[in-house]
Amino acid sequence: MTVPDRSPHADPAADPQWFRSAVVYQIYPRSFADSDGDGVGDLRGIIGKLDYLERLGVDVVWLSPVYRSPQDDNGYDISDYRDIDPLFGSLADLDELIEGLHARGMKLVMDLVVNHTSDEHPWFEESRASKDSPRRDWYWWRPPRPGHEPGTPGAEPNNWGSFFSGSAWQFDEASGEYYLHLFSRKQPDLNWENTEVRHAVYTMMNWWLDRGVDGFRMDVINFISKDPALADTPIHEGELHSHDRRGYACGPRIHEFLHEMHRAVFAHRDPGLLTVGEMPSVTVEDAVLFTDPDRHELDMVFQFEHVNLDHGGGSKWRPGRMRLTDLKASFGRWQKGLEERGWNSLSWGNHDQPRIVSRWGDDGEYRELSAKMLAGVLHLHRGTPYVYQGEELGMTNMAFAGIDAHRDIEVLNHYREATGGLGLDPVQVLESIAPLNRDNARTPVQWDAGPNAGFTTGTPWIVVNPNAAEINAADQVDREDSVFAFYRELIRLRHELPVIADGDFTMLLPEDEAVYAFTRRLDATELLVLGNFSGEPQPVDLGDPGWGRAEVLLGNYPDSPGLDLGPWEFACRIRTV
Template sequence: MRRCHDGKPWWKDAVFYQVYPASFKDSNGDGWGDIPGLVSKIDYLAELGVDVIWLSPMYESPQKDMGYDVSDYQSVYSRYGTLRDVDALISACHARGMKLILDLVVNHTSDQHRWFLESRSSKTNPKRDWYIWKPPRFSPSGGGERLPPTNWRGYFATSTWTWDEQTQEYYLHLYHSSQPDLNWENPACRRAIYDEAVRFWLDRGVDGFRIDTVNKYSKVTSYPDAPVVIPGSPIQPAPEMWCNGPRIHEFLREMRAQVLGPRGAVSVGELSNTPDPEQVMPYVSAAAGELDMAHEFSTIRLGTGGNIFQGKYLYEPFGLPALKRSVEKWQVFTEGTDGWHTAFIENHDNGRAVSRFGDDSAPEPRAASAKVIALWQATLTGTLFLYQGQEIGMSNMPRDWKVEDEYKDVESLGFYKEALESGDEERLRRTAEGLRILARDHARLPFQWDDSPNAGFTADGVKPWMRVHDGFREVNAEQQMQDPGSVLSFYKKVLKLRKEHGDLFIHGRFRLLLPEDESLFVYVKESADHIVGPDAGTKRRAVVVLNFSSTERRLPDVGAALGLDGQSGNLLITTFGEHKIPSEWADTLRAWEGRVYLNFYT
């Protein structure tokens, strides 16, 4: 395993940056972002402080779910480029000391993948068992009505089963009907996955994978009905039937042992429906030999209504104490163990952080709250993941954009359609409101590069695949690169500081203070190891003070938290940019201000 200079795995200290290829940079004027466009901006990412690019799916695909429906693992979607373009990206990353990981989507394929086309061709095809096929049930009323094998409800507000007329059976799909699930119980299928989807790309030089839906490969193979929790509905949430299933750890150990481990490939798992630390630890324990780290979604999904299967977009407001409790839970769960975790607050499946946790109502609070979010994320223990546009404070779509006109995501439209067809006007209103806050589409708007037409994402006169945010002239990378007080400039500063004080912020212990305060988010970070060099024999303690509100707040007793008597410690950084806090603000936090104070001790 490749390790950094102090013996720790290199990926622990790295900053990962997710690129959504359709929306990052269009190089050829067709309205879609592409890999050559990404290569053209590689120096921008290097200067930001990025160590690893995570490229969302760029494989050949019908794009029913934006590339998460793969029809050929070894080809590139034509709008994104070619295999040569991927090779050029790998070379560009490695030439700058950066790494590249791909999105590994192997819970399911597209229904246009040659494996599935063979599987559905006949019941006797050798690949029939590479997917999950079941005969129908029939109505117990005696009317002969054909029913799906189970009552399971999938992620996109539909049944998990689709009828295939040709072979007279149903196939399983946890997501869209165009995304049939692979049968991981079949060893030949697993070997093909390892060869075609993993080794092929490792041989080309990629450095690892973010592994999509990583805990869903093992299903409860007796296929029982799920308990009825939505009265009157023929389909019911059933995550217990496919999340963290009976053979999942066996499958992941095998994949690690056979392909990922021998190549030193980093693995980051998407671990949904796993809200308890004791469930997560087996996946990320070094001794277990499964994943290097995982994305757990309790924090990023705050505000989600009900559950992710029904009422997901019936938004439920939450206070700062709820956010703090969630962060604390996932900051401390690996302490004293051989496990590792991640820090992130944005990705391609969620609304923008500044619109959900900050204040995007006007330019000043938007920028100030974006910096508070940056300081918060950069001082959390674990490997840091950023999402494109987060570093310039990109926000959600304008609230006056209509769902039926501007939203494109298959999940968003599925929930909206379900609410529309319910005939319940209040449910439809609340669903639309929730989508304006939480929808996956918000993160998929084109990147705002400059103030030229189409925000510099694509050429003037070209219609981008998704509408550019109306506010791109006020929020764009070019403008912020020239402004030392911008959100982008602050991200560069704080990412550098994170690495300079890695013992505190990447590897340090977390202790929450003032858990019930509705405005202040305050925590102590304590270095995990003694410092080497001139300060050998000492340790460090930092206090992070974040005002998550639009009002001034009195500064809490920082000195006491640092273990000092009558002193406040050394100011390490403030979101307002001063090297020294002006005297009139010494004891007061301004609206949306964050500070970090530092102390050495023995």
């Protein structure tokens, strides 16, 4: 079949919905490429890999934070929104990166982290200085709970827990009050009820767009509107603090704030900008409102319903088994819910999720097959795909030697709380941490089989996966049957086949626990997508023998004579109807 000729990089002026046929690549800078031998990735390291990204074919690069930061949470604790941390380089380096991406037809999306700042940001330092500070109300300050001794357990203003263990409130002895931090105690939450806070954020965003940045991925942006009552929320069994998000996820003014942001920052700018809202706990119904173009809020949401399916009892530290029928139900609900209005992102991983081939694939004998199958099934849904660095190589989880090998604050705090406050066995805690911890995604990108996988000439800030000798970019970029080549072909097909971006979606075999199957259709073009989520051969009966004779558009086996699938097989067939 002849594939329509479509530009790899859509023209935003001609199509404001250009991002439907785009693919985004996430870079976690400290683990991508190190140019100066200090063991930490940097902007010049990224600049040196632009040809690699161009060859892969992605349209947008999302850059995790490179702003000035004490690095308590690896840059998600920002102390200066308008400068680059020397760890990563300089503003001049960022300007060169933007220029290099634009010259290759790619865009740069920065990480916008404005639910919270660092406690070393001048705004918070001024807020903390005095109860009478003009910026006191820029953050959430509250007195101790009545009847409790300040600074003692139970005196916190409410029972909310931090995502990084412990209470979400930190006592400030100087003023006798607590400040809210949904994440690290060094990440105090901004008070978006304050008009000055919002305008300061919008001014900063405009400053970056004026500099040439092409948009923002907005970190936990649906947390910026809290219920001003800050009431207690339910505590689940086995928790010391509440992790029920009803007090701050999609709060009462969230749509007002995002519409105001659009009006103040994006309304009169180039339609080629991209706005992506990371939104834990968001529902399909919420997402329709956030991304309906007529509401002028966001282009798309980043949601996590599907990657929470293997959280036993709702906790990533009690890992369970993902049932394929649950995955199909989740994806199917999102595909159906956004088919008329709105838009979704498509992702298996990011800097907060483990490697998908280890999680839901087979990172042993069938690593390459399962990596390709997972990619094919994801990318051919309706939505904008995101590729997390190293995913296009089939990188795997890391077997860390012990707690001392970990670097993530979430892991370290959980281990301390679990073995201390909860009295759990350290060996069992380490076992529960292993499958889903964030450090799995943060080991350095494996560029070649040399020392430190070609990531650095120094000592890497976190251990390199020893399987770099077998899994690396140098081995894959010129190999026609590699995982890299498969991703490249998926990206090309999205650029060139309108049915992938705009076609309707129909889930097939919803009760099958091994085979993922669906169709996409636009006008006379129809695709059939099949993926075997098991290491055993699987029969496939769709009740439509015509599909068995349809052309194979893409597959991870050299030939697919029928619809039945081999272990971890993927096949996409195309026909005219």
